[in-house]
Amino acid sequence: MVGYLIRRLGQALLVVAGVVTLTFVIMRLVPGDPAVAYAGPKATPEQLAAARERFGLDDPLAVQLVAYLRDLLTGDWGTSLHSRQPVLDDLALAFPASLELVGTALVIAVAVGLPVGVLAARFKTRFPDFVVRVGSMLAVSFPVFWLALAVQTIFATGLGWFPVAGEYDGDLDTASPLTLWTNITVVDALITGNWPILTSTLWHLVLPALVVAAYPAGVIAQLTRAALIEESTQDHARLARALGFRESTILTRFSLRAALNPVLALIALVFAYSIVNGFLVEAIFNWPGLGRYATTSIRSHDTPAIAGVTLLVAVVYVLANLVVDLLQGVVDPRARAR
Amino acid sequence: MIEVSDLEVRYGTHVAASVPALTVRPGECVAIVGESGSGKSSTLMALLGLAEASGNVTICGVDVLRAGPRELRRLRGSKAALVMQSPQAALPPTTRLGAFMRRALKLHGVRASMEEAMRAVLLDPALLRRYPHEISGGQAQRFAIALAIALGAEVILADEPTSALDVTVQAEVIAVLQRLRAERDLAVLMVSHDLALVSTIADRIVVMKDGQVVGTLTHPYTRQELEAVFGAQG
């Protein structure tokens, strides 16, 4: 187990190193001189030279890469060209909001996708199965930005059931200011008992979270169904049947746990996917997360900021995979032996 | 106690096997022998109402092919138990043996000592804390028999119970099965492709080919009898 853990951590580190290199290479390809972007279009040659000096833009690439790695490790992720703040600080502000949105969406996706997948497997080839299959396939066929626009127009702008945009009502900042602990508004509001902000945030979360949840809910339902059907043809399901267990007991007690493993792996995958998908939704619902930050950075050719966002998401992704691998050991005793 | 007449097992419209008559009395061991694909396993599943079939099957007084789902569920396990071919794969992978047995006992409302059942098949009760992948194939098969014993089954249906095991382990499992049959007057119906093995333990042997019964042998088996049945099909 310990050996496995070490090997797994080593793999994760290797992947992160690769991601850093890849990010670095991509960012070096950016047209447009970061020094110009930093110093401004009217900068004197001296100012430009100073900027180049400051960012080490004249060094050989390998040297720059090593320096980049060293800086990353010491917590210096560069300075954002557009906000003029350390990138890490910017990310620390924006990431929790994204986490809040994607986290909520994933909770919804699992809460919907898993039972719906079980239902489809239970009534395989019958009507509920058909509905679930068509529904889940539709859910993964929607372009998330279009779904966001449609949902916003219908339920917020049109019917007025939900707020149009933002994380919570702006006037609450003065009426009921929030003390920050984790930067995740829902959590902070809960810890400090700030009910006005808590309810307002939850209310604002509904539409964007549902939109982000559509894709993961669809794939989770599909995979749960497929894995359960696969399990139910296995010998252990036949034996349980021969011992007189009900079909629903076999499904939920014995097959589901065995089928949960691929589903867990999937959740790690869709988690990262949903963060990026969430970017588009954040932009449309004006959610103060990474998406908004990334969009601004892209528009202003803010190299350090884009690199920061990319790296952060990749690291989160690697971490999510690691957590899931370990979780799989808890869920399925066979995985521990490997 | 098993009584079968005019049984036809089907896959859709295809007849996988047909058994005109078959009886297994308490304390008896009957074996169905045939090559793979000859419809033996489907017959076994049909006896528990788990395969599409027509005709008459009575097990412990239950008319299997006409019984309702509740009656069938009561029959399965508590009266007739199945032992499958693949040892560990036939147990739910994420459930400890003890938990699985406890659940099965609770399902049928049986109060029995799990430890005693384990000892009856010569298994250490400590194995109840293990997962299926942590025990050996022979242990898994004996555990399946222990399940049947604990549930108080009168009939054991065994689908190639030893074909996945080493020869020495085979002997252990068979020995356990034979002893319990004698002690508890169990009716055992076994499906196998191993004539040598089966001829040492079965009171009668039903030989199947392409889904049809081509002959029945009664103990003691003579060379002529064997040749008559097997010679007939070339």
Place this chain on the structure above:
Amino acid sequence: MRRLGAFLLALIVLASLAAPWLAPYPEDAVDPLSSLLPPSPEHWFGTDQAGRDIFSRVLYGGQTSLLIAIAVLGSSALVGVALGMTAGYAGGWLRDVIMRVTDIFLAFPALLLSVALAVVLDPTVTTVIVAIAATWWPWYARLSMSVAASVSTRPYVDAARCLGVPAPLIVVRHVLPNSLTPVLVQLSLDAGGVILTAAALSYLGLGAQDPIAEWGLMVEQGQSLISTNWWVVTFPGLAIVLTAFAFNVLGEGLRNALDPRRTVIK
């Protein structure tokens, strides 16, 4: 289900290919006088800000989307399968290197890498193709690698090796044909994802630019008008949904028919 998918897809492909004959107006026929007309018998799907017929643009947009899908899937499958075969059959250090590189690409959320790449390049249709293909090939590499690894341990491959059949020939004769089915299934399952990713990139302004009809771009151009002129956004969006749905249904059907044991995680 499979037939439904195939039917929808055939309809979409035909409509896109026949756009020059089916479309009542050229895709870029600007007409300021008929700007933002609602759907009517003259303009089935209405017109956009520039007075262009949205029905015609949706038809032409199909060409763009299908072109992107074919180019992305074709190139990434080619690269992925070639690398995967090499790694899976050759084994050794070569396999390790290819696998690690593949892992690194797979560890990157594909959409993010596409966006990052597209930001760097000029916004064109080609950029979209390159940016998506660059993130898509590792899936095929991993898939064909596992097929190749399992095929190369089969007895008949061993037999061929013992007979002195050269490695490249074994790959072409035995390994490649065995991986065609899973790759084909994966391709059809992926097409919907490619269409959606391409639409997202264009929506972000990183892909096709204005006069070109592209569904994602059309949504972007109409989004500020959504509450007053709903049709500008609605129809291209529906076209994306329908196409992705058709591919997904077909892909699932193909998987069930050809490769039922595989449950794809992606």
